[in-house]
Amino acid sequence: MPNTVSSAVKQFTDRxxxxxxxxxxxxxxxxxxxxxxxxxxxxxxxxxxxxxxxDPDGDNDTLIVTTDKQACxxxxxxRLLRMVDEARARLDMIERLAKVYEAEETVRAIVAEHSxxxxxxxxxxxxxxxxxxxxxxxxxxxxxxxxxxxxxxxxPIVRASILADLVSRMGGGK
Numbered sequence: 001m002p003n004t005v006s007s008a009v010k011q012f013t014d015r016x017x018x019x020x021x022x023x024x025x026x027x028x029x030x031x032x033x034x035x036x037x038x039x040x041x042x043x044x045x046x047x048x049x050x051x052x053x054x055d056p057d058g059d060n061d062t063l064i065v066t067t068d069k070q071a072c073x074x075x076x077x078x079r080l081l082r083m084v085d086e087a088r089a090r091l092d093m094i095e096r097l098a099k100v101y102e103a104e105e106t107v108r109a110i111v112a113e114h115s116x117x118x119x120x121x122x123x124x125x126x127x128x129x130x131x132x133x134x135x136x137x138x139x140x141x142x143x144x145x146x147x148x149x150x151x152x153x154x155x156p157i158v159r160a161s162i163l164a165d166l167v168s169r170m171g172g173g174k
Contacts, residue, residue: 044097046090050080103160110163117145118163120152136162146170 047068052061065075065083075083111118123131135158137149148166150159 041093042097042100044090044093046087046094048083048087050075100156103156106160107156107163110160110167114167115145116163117147119147119149120154121149122152136166138166 045068047066049066051064053064054061062074063077063080064072065080066072067083107118110116121134123134126134131151134151135154139147139149141147148163150162
């Protein structure tokens with residue numbers, strides 16, 4: 001693997017004219033082809049508030065819950081605990097959204113900073129089993145312009161990691 005821009009250029013200039021040379025080895029699909037959240041999954045809302053309401057008239061206290069679907073409703077402790085479990089799963093979704101957004105911003109920054117032509121490929125003409133293994137292909141042209149092709153639908157977190165690794169392996173240069 002090249003670790004400087006000059007060795008990357010040498011690797012590309014030693015190839016047959018126009019022949020792309022992948023800079024990273026193919027990686028198994030199960031570790032790199034997770035699809036990004038669908039458009040409708042790019043939003044997640046969580047509202048869960050609970051309190052023990054003390055009755056001003058001296059009656060029994062009541063466990064009250066407020067969610068995005070119900071306001072100040074009495075609830076049993078077991079139901080509230082199930083709601084907490086559901087909220088934890090929603091928090092995982094919210095965390096995923098933050099990581100996806102960060103990865104998308106990272107990809108934009110890497111592409112801009114290193115003047116990379118980034119293309120997505122849908123795998124047309126390639127057998128699905130081969131396309132599942134496709135992670136990235138990078139070609140350095142005669143003007144030292146890097147063209148990177150990635151599979152369409154690639155997880156943005158994986159894409160950001162791959163681009164960062166690619167740029168690092170090339171010495172961080174343009």
